[in-house]
């Protein structure tokens with residue numbers, strides 16, 4: 001059962017949160033997903049400088065169908081680990097900070113988990129936040145990109161798309177899912193000239209094959225709408241969650257990438273004309 005003291009705001013997404021929506025009847029969960037009147041959120045965090053431009057308020061959704069071996073938030077995999085939150089309450093959380101967000105050239109980011117697991121809630125929340133005049137960002141693995149219409153994507157100022165690896169077989173082994181829907185969303189956003197950042201997690205021994213990274217770089221460069229590439233170094237901050245959740249963790253012996261390998265990966269993106277950090 002949820003801790004009675006659990007609030008929607010967290011100090012960081014690395015707080016372990018489970019079973020917050022476990023008491024909700026299955027039919028209510030289905031209705032919430034279908035209407036988007038209610039969503040399931042791991043938490044809100046404020047003051048993030050790493051989840052989009054400027055300072056961000058971030059809503060972390062629960063629910064993800066991928067099983068990335070390096071995921072640092074496996075407690076967000078299960079939808080009902082999240083706290084059921086009405087769309088009005090979620091919008092109000094952003095409204096509280098709207099003036100500061102605008103002043104600091106920041107905005108609101110919906111991340112997860114995978115936000116488009118709750119695509120009606122995501123669409124409703126982006127519409128509400130956009131109407132406040134606040135910059136909106138979606139962080140997604142792209143798999144369910146076809147669940148939002150073009151008009152709904154127009155309420156999203158920036159899509160931060162995670163591309164995990166390039167080779168399709170390696171992608172399947174790493175995430176459990178096919179890469180093609182992710183690439184299809186990238187092409188669709190490019191065709192509509194919608195701003196996009198690419199996020200890539202560099203994991204020694206898993207995603208650090210330079211030819212493979214070169215494949216992502218060439219693809220990203222071909223799109224024409226990629227404003228930035230973020231090379232994110234693997235870390236062990238989520239390890240305790242795997243252990244606490246009793247899920248086998250295969251990267252216990254994996255060290256963070258060296259500064260040199262991070263720079264080499266960034267260079268591959270820069271070599272094809274992209275801005276990479």
Ligand code: SF4
Nearest residue numbers: 064066067068071113
């Ligand atoms: S897509 Fe993101 S939330 Fe889902 S398993 Fe992968 S890293 Fe975790």
